[in-house]
Amino acid sequence: MIPLPLARIAEITSGALAGMADPRAVVRGPVVVDSRAVEPGSLFVAVKGDRTDGHHFAAQAVADGAVAVLASRPVDVPAVIVADPLAALAALATAVCAGLPAATVIGVTGSAGKTTTKDLLARLTARIGPTVAPVESFNNEIGHPLTVLRADESTRYLVLELSARGVGHIADLARIAPPRIGVVLNVGTAHLGVFGGKEVTARAKGELVEALPADGVAVLNADDPLVVAMAGRTAARVTWYGRGAAAAVRAEGVTLDGRGRASFTLRTPSGAAPVRLRLHGEHAVENALAAAAAGYELGLPVTTIAEELSEAEPRSRWRMEVTDRPDGVTVINDAYNANPDSMRAAFGALAALAGGRRRFAVVAALRELGEESAALNEGVGRLAAGAGLEALFVVGPDAAPILTGAGAGGAGRTPRAGGGPAGDGAPPGAGVVHVADVAEAVAELSALLAPGDVVLVKGPRAAGLERVAAALLGGDRR
Incomplete structure (x- = not known):
């Protein structure tokens, strides 16, 4: 400060x-x-x-x-x-940021992937100057000004994560630290009940690009139509990232290794370089591309960007943390938060990482989905039913829609203990178990696990499912 x-x-x-x-x-x-x-x-x-x-x-x-x-x-x-x-805190942060004319403010927003993208981008900016970025997900009306107040005269980059629970929130945060570069990742299903629909979510997320100056840069996801539409809401220059050929910064030839980690060729207007991520899940490619596009706009060579992306380890806890126990059981702790989109990404990562090993999942009902809550939670159940699970554990209240969806997808049988295929002629498929709390989930799941199994732990932050992962690993490693 x-x-x-x-x-x-x-x-x-x-x-x-x-x-x-x-x-x-x-x-x-x-x-x-x-x-x-x-x-x-x-x-x-x-x-x-x-x-x-x-x-x-x-x-x-x-x-x-x-x-x-x-x-x-x-x-x-x-x-x-x-x-x-809190208003005084915002005023203090605003004054401090105004006193840092040499600092470039970069804002990151989106329905999913903000923290991972922020972590990757902060790693890139640190190559060219002292950088301040939020701890974990300090991205609201408290965490945002606290992060800004960590900056001082030596700071050259402020990489900030901006969240919203309604229209106007991102605009308020942008006034505290006016961005010169704005990165918009996606418009998804997170907090649908709060926003009232994806179109309203897009209106709120787009406040970031509206805050950019004419000589700024909007880094937009070319693969998300609602993000593409934001190009018309900014006076700043637009640069596109994504999977398609129209994106200036894009990934070509994406493949996954046996641990679900992506490799690809990073293509930019000035050249290409190979990237081999250490982050788990194919969805990390989009986060890496967003960070790469912002880094490219800052003048970083593509080889440097690729090198940093390839060396990056997860910085923020409970986001695709993959840990192997001594007995070979693999625990995927992705319990920081959840929405329908991130659930799909997590189950995709589980499939890539598990291969032919037995798969288990521990989930909880998604929240803040408004009138679509029941339907979207049923979709989570159907997703789990099609994921080749040995057993699905649904923790806590409001589980009925997930249980219904899982049953409709062919699940509902009693889970089997031990390793290997189903016994007694039982057909393959997931058992579905509703448990009251984390302790019950740990007890019942532990009785089923055998060496080599893979467990995905994924749910909304309020469910506290990170405690399941901690218990399975013998205590909170953090």
């Missing part, structure tokens, strides 16, 4: 100093909303949530080294009192 005295922070946020705060005391960062993350020189932002109130931790934050607290009421320690701490 750019060092700022409390007097300047109060001015930026229209706040008032309280609690004997020294106006000359300097905040050097980090700015945090979790009191456990306080370091000497921090500014602690007291956010009142549904389950806890940051104001209760103000004294501890200062005791641990925070210079002051950004608060909405007096807290008996040095503080800047503001009407709305």
